[in-house]
Amino acid sequence: MTEYVLTAIDTTRIQDYIFGSNRLAENIGGSELVEMATHQWVYEALPPNNNVDAATVTLDSSRTIDTLNAEVLYTGGGNTVILFKTFDLARAFASRLTRRVLREAPGLELVIAHHRFDWARDSLAQVVSTTLGVDLARKKQNRAFSTPLLGLGVTVPCASTGLVASRIVEKKPVSLEIRAKSSKSVQNQSLARLREKLPKIQQGDWEIPRDFDDLGRIKGEESYIAVVHADGNGIGKRVEAIANRYYEPQQNRAYIKAIRTFSQSLERAATRALISVVDLMADAFIADPELAGHHRQRFPLRPIVFGGDDVTFICHARYGLSLAVRYLEAFEKATQGEPAFDGKPAYACAGIAIVKTHYPFARAYRLSEQLCRSAKQMLKQEKIEGSAVDWHVAMSGITGSLEAIRQREYSVKQGLLHMRPLLLRDSNVSWRTWPVFKTLLDEFIREDGEWFDRRNKAKALREALRQGQDAVRDFLSTYQLDALPKVGTINVADYEKTGWAGDRCIYFDAIEIMDLFTDVQRIVSEFVTADGV
Structure with missing residues (x-):
C-alpha cells in the first residue's frame, strides 16, 4: 500500500x-x-x-x-x-x-x-x-468564527477596519491588518509583480496610481471611476470534466498532468488578456500625448486582483466599458491558443460598476460582482455559449440588489429601459449585443454627428423614451427628425421611430453612458492609421 x-x-x-x-x-x-x-x-x-x-x-x-x-x-x-x-x-x-x-x-x-x-x-x-x-x-x-477583541480600557479604533488600532500612521490610527497591507515591503512587492507581469505599464514616464484620486481625474469633470470584475464561464465544469476523464486510480498521474496543464493554461490566458488591456491603455497614451496630459501623466488604470480567471481592475470611468470589452475579447483569443482548450475559446463575463471616486469601495466591488453574475445568468437563460458584459452607472447611493435597482430605476409602463446585459458578439439569437450598442453609441458621440454636443436634445429623447412609443414619435416630430439612428442587424419593425423593440428600450443605455465613454481602441487605431503603420 x-x-x-x-x-x-x-x-x-x-x-x-x-x-x-x-x-x-x-x-x-x-x-x-x-x-x-x-x-x-x-x-x-x-x-x-x-x-x-x-x-x-x-x-x-x-x-x-x-x-x-x-x-x-x-x-x-x-x-x-x-x-x-x-x-x-x-x-x-x-x-x-x-x-x-x-x-x-x-x-x-x-x-x-x-x-x-x-x-x-x-x-x-x-x-x-x-x-x-x-x-x-x-x-x-x-470553524470557530473570529471575534476580534475590540479593546479594553482606553483604545482608538482603526480608521479603516474599526478594530483596535496598534499604531498611528500618517496621523491615522491603524490596526495590525492595515499595517500589514500598507507596509512598504508589501506595496513594493505588489508594484514589482505588476511591472513584471504587465511590462508596458511602465513604458512611459507615468505615475502608477496608489490612490483613487490618482486615477487620472480630468480637471473640470466630475470624478468617477469604473470597477471592472471579470470571471471565466464554466471553469468549474471544465475542472469536473477533467476529473471525469481521469477517474481510475491507474490514471492518477495523467490526472495530475491534465489538471496542472489546465490551471497553467488558464493563468497564462488571463494574464495575456490583462496585458492586452494595459497595452491598449498605454498605446492610447502614446498615441495621444494630449490625453496623457489631461490625466497629468497618471496612468488611469490599476489591476487589483489578477493572475487567474477572476480579475478585478479599476480605471477612470470613461475607459471602463472599452477596457472590459478588450479583456473579454483578449481572453477568448488567449484561451483558444492554449493547449488545455483544444483550439476552442473559453468565455468570460464582466461587470462594470461606475461610481463616484469616494463611493464606498466594498459596495462598488459587490455591485461589479452582481453585474458579472447578471451577465452569466443571461447566457444561462438564453442557453448561449459566449461572453457577455453588464454595467451600471451609480449617480448617487445604491440601495438594494441589482434587480431591485433596475426595477426601481429602469422599469416603466412600456417595459425595461435598459438593454443590458449584452452579448459580446453579434448573435442570431438576440439583438442585445455589444456591436449593436456600440453602433448606436457612436451615433450619439461622433463629433461630426447631429447629436454631438447637443445635450438638451439627447436629454429630451431620454425623457421621451421613458414615456413610451407615442412620446418618441412626438419627439421626432418636434425636432423634425425622420428617425433615430439605425443598426442593420436589429430585425424589429419601426424601432427607429418608436425607440423600442417590444418591451425593451433600444436607445436609453447609449444616451445614459455617452458622457462616460471614451473609445480607447479608436484612439489607438486612428493613431496607427495616421502614422501609416
Whole structure:
C-alpha cells in the first residue's frame, strides 16, 4: 500500500479582506498578501525535497511524489492542492504556513483540509473533488468564527477596519491588518509583480496610481471611476470534466498532468488578456500625448486582483466599458491558443460598476460582482455559449440588489429601459449585443454627428423614451427628425421611430453612458492609421 496525504488550502471572506477599505493602497496590499499567502509562502513552507523550482518559482513536472516529500499539484481558482509523503509532513507544513499568515497577514483566514488516500487503489481525481467540495466546505461551516477583541480600557479604533488600532500612521490610527497591507515591503512587492507581469505599464514616464484620486481625474469633470470584475464561464465544469476523464486510480498521474496543464493554461490566458488591456491603455497614451496630459501623466488604470480567471481592475470611468470589452475579447483569443482548450475559446463575463471616486469601495466591488453574475445568468437563460458584459452607472447611493435597482430605476409602463446585459458578439439569437450598442453609441458621440454636443436634445429623447412609443414619435416630430439612428442587424419593425423593440428600450443605455465613454481602441487605431503603420 502506498499511502499519501492530499492537502487542500482555501481562503475565506477574501472579498472582504481585499476590498473592505476605501483606500486603494490598502486594497492593493490586501490583494498582494493573498497572492503571497497562496503562492510564495506556500512554496517556502514546503518541506525540503519538493517539486518547486526555486530559480523560476515554477512546478517541475519531472519530479513526482514517489521520490519527493511534497508535490504541489496546482494552484488556481483560489485553491492550492499538494501531495505529501506523510501526514506528519502535511501537518508540519500547515503549521508553518498558518503561523506565517497570522504574523504577516493579520485578518486573512485560511482553511486547510488533509485527506489520506491509497495511490494504487484510490482515484486521485475523486480525492481532490471530495477534499475541495466536502472536507473544505465542512471546515468552513464548522470553524470557530473570529471575534476580534475590540479593546479594553482606553483604545482608538482603526480608521479603516474599526478594530483596535496598534499604531498611528500618517496621523491615522491603524490596526495590525492595515499595517500589514500598507507596509512598504508589501506595496513594493505588489508594484514589482505588476511591472513584471504587465511590462508596458511602465513604458512611459507615468505615475502608477496608489490612490483613487490618482486615477487620472480630468480637471473640470466630475470624478468617477469604473470597477471592472471579470470571471471565466464554466471553469468549474471544465475542472469536473477533467476529473471525469481521469477517474481510475491507474490514471492518477495523467490526472495530475491534465489538471496542472489546465490551471497553467488558464493563468497564462488571463494574464495575456490583462496585458492586452494595459497595452491598449498605454498605446492610447502614446498615441495621444494630449490625453496623457489631461490625466497629468497618471496612468488611469490599476489591476487589483489578477493572475487567474477572476480579475478585478479599476480605471477612470470613461475607459471602463472599452477596457472590459478588450479583456473579454483578449481572453477568448488567449484561451483558444492554449493547449488545455483544444483550439476552442473559453468565455468570460464582466461587470462594470461606475461610481463616484469616494463611493464606498466594498459596495462598488459587490455591485461589479452582481453585474458579472447578471451577465452569466443571461447566457444561462438564453442557453448561449459566449461572453457577455453588464454595467451600471451609480449617480448617487445604491440601495438594494441589482434587480431591485433596475426595477426601481429602469422599469416603466412600456417595459425595461435598459438593454443590458449584452452579448459580446453579434448573435442570431438576440439583438442585445455589444456591436449593436456600440453602433448606436457612436451615433450619439461622433463629433461630426447631429447629436454631438447637443445635450438638451439627447436629454429630451431620454425623457421621451421613458414615456413610451407615442412620446418618441412626438419627439421626432418636434425636432423634425425622420428617425433615430439605425443598426442593420436589429430585425424589429419601426424601432427607429418608436425607440423600442417590444418591451425593451433600444436607445436609453447609449444616451445614459455617452458622457462616460471614451473609445480607447479608436484612439489607438486612428493613431496607427495616421502614422501609416
